[in-house]
Amino acid sequence: MLKDGSAIPGAVVCSCVSTVSARTLTSRAAPRQPPHFLSHLISSGKVHRHLWEPYLSKALLSLCIVCFVVAGGCTTPGMHHGLLAKGQAPSIQPKLLAVYMPWFGDHTHLDVGYSSDDPAVLRKQIEQARHMGISAFVVDWYGSMRPYSDHNFALLQAVASDAHFQLALLYNEPEGDEEDSTDEAVAALDKAYSDYIGPTAKYRETYLTYNGRPLFFVFPKDHKVNWTHVMEHCSSWEAQPLLLYEDQPPKKYADAFAGSYAWVKPGPGGWAADGSNWGEGYLKNFYATMASQPGKITVGGAWPGFDDTAADWSLNRHIANGCGKTLDETLNFYRSYFDDSHPLPFMMIETWNDYEEGTAVERRSASNCGGERPSTKPTT
Numbered sequence: 001m002l003k004d005g006s007a008i009p010g011a012v013v014c015s016c017v018s019t020v021s022a023r024t025l026t027s028r029a030a031p032r033q034p035p036h037f038l039s040h041l042i043s044s045g046k047v048h049r050h051l052w053e054p055y056l057s058k059a060l061l062s063l064c065i066v067c068f069v070v071a072g073g074c075t076t077p078g079m080h081h082g083l084l085a086k087g088q089a090p091s092i093q094p095k096l097l098a099v100y101m102p103w104f105g106d107h108t109h110l111d112v113g114y115s116s117d118d119p120a121v122l123r124k125q126i127e128q129a130r131h132m133g134i135s136a137f138v139v140d141w142y143g144s145m146r147p148y149s150d151h152n153f154a155l156l157q158a159v160a161s162d163a164h165f166q167l168a169l170l171y172n173e174p175e176g177d178e179e180d181s182t183d184e185a186v187a188a189l190d191k192a193y194s195d196y197i198g199p200t201a202k203y204r205e206t207y208l209t210y211n212g213r214p215l216f217f218v219f220p221k222d223h224k225v226n227w228t229h230v231m232e233h234c235s236s237w238e239a240q241p242l243l244l245y246e247d248q249p250p251k252k253y254a255d256a257f258a259g260s261y262a263w264v265k266p267g268p269g270g271w272a273a274d275g276s277n278w279g280e281g282y283l284k285n286f287y288a289t290m291a292s293q294p295g296k297i298t299v300g301g302a303w304p305g306f307d308d309t310a311a312d313w314s315l316n317r318h319i320a321n322g323c324g325k326t327l328d329e330t331l332n333f334y335r336s337y338f339d340d341s342h343p344l345p346f347m348m349i350e351t352w353n354d355y356e357e358g359t360a361v362e363r364r365s366a367s368n369c370g371g372e373r374p375s376t377k378p379t380t
Contacts, residue, residue: 065327094346095346096135097168097299098129099170099352103148109356112353117148117151119159122159139156139167153169160206171192173222178225178226182229185230189216215241217299223250227243243258260286261298262300265279266278271319274320284333287337298344300348304361305318307319311357
């Protein structure tokens with residue numbers, strides 16, 4: 001919706017993805033330029049160039065995500081324009097996920113203006129995510145080792161049940177020797193099955209599945225967990241979990257994993273001081289590798305930028321947001337490697353609300369063109 005109340009033309013929505021493959025990295029160099037799809041509005045006179053940031057910034061960031069969701073149907077703009085007007089998106093591949101941090105409000109993380117144990121906040125977040133075309137949150141989780149986050153996942157699952165929204169767990173691999181790490185991982189899977197996934201879980205219908213089996217994301221740390229043993233332990237589950245690893249798992253445990261997901265990385269060349277290395281080389285390698293493994297599940301990755309200067313663990317790493325182009329590029333990069341005959345099942349936005357590493361889309365606006373951090377202030 002524009003400032004004057006008129007709707008954004010359906011053709012504009014579709015144009016933002018139709019030219020992604022033609023754009024090059026050099027187009028990102030010009031400072032403070034609007035995303036490609038906004039240029040259509042400026043040239044048509046719908047928006048004056050000097051007014052685009054304050055009027056449209058946040059709406060157009062959401063539009064970038066929404067147009068990704070409807071991209072497969074852009075040949076019928078009339079139908080999808082109607083869906084957008086109703087705040088809906090057709091059910092097409094890939095399914096859009098977003099990584100969710102459940103730890104705010106425990107005073108060990110950044111104050112972002114809300115607590116993750118507030119059901120009203122959770123309802124609003126789910127509603128907002130759904131309007132952006134996101135179908136599920138993949139929630140950062142440490143099992144029983146971090147009770148506050150675990151408690152908040154339980155709250156989020158209850159709210160998701162009412163909202164018919166889906167969730168999955170992103171389990172942070174324990175650190176330590178192999179035996180202790182493996183035992184801890186087994187205990188975490190047991191808890192997940194009992195409380196959130198299995199037949200005794202109150203809100204099990206909310207848990208994200210693929211071909212009837214629950215998806216369980218693993219974030220690697222010390223690479224000490226014996227995942228073959230963990231999967232053998234889970235053989236008694238009603239439906240065994242599908243384990244997904246960041247990038248490629250250790251070769252000796254490769255058979256335990258059903259697939260891989262991409263994560264925020266700059267790729268070859270490492271972190272550039274000016275944030276210009278946005279991950280193109282990394283994504284090329286990830287998608288090419290996964291496309292050569294048709295039996296594995298591929299979860300694509302997309303991010304709006306990266307800035308960890310607010311984190312206690314900061315290494316001063318940056319990926320520039322490019323006035324929304326970084327999100328646009330990473331959302332659509334997979335198209336060179338997957339098509340209708342070999343579709344990508346999932347795309348994961350990284351992240352919904354990690355303000356400490358500057359990847360949150362929850363409050364980010366497309367007008368963050370100078371590399372400044374997205375707001376952590378509550379919005380009205």
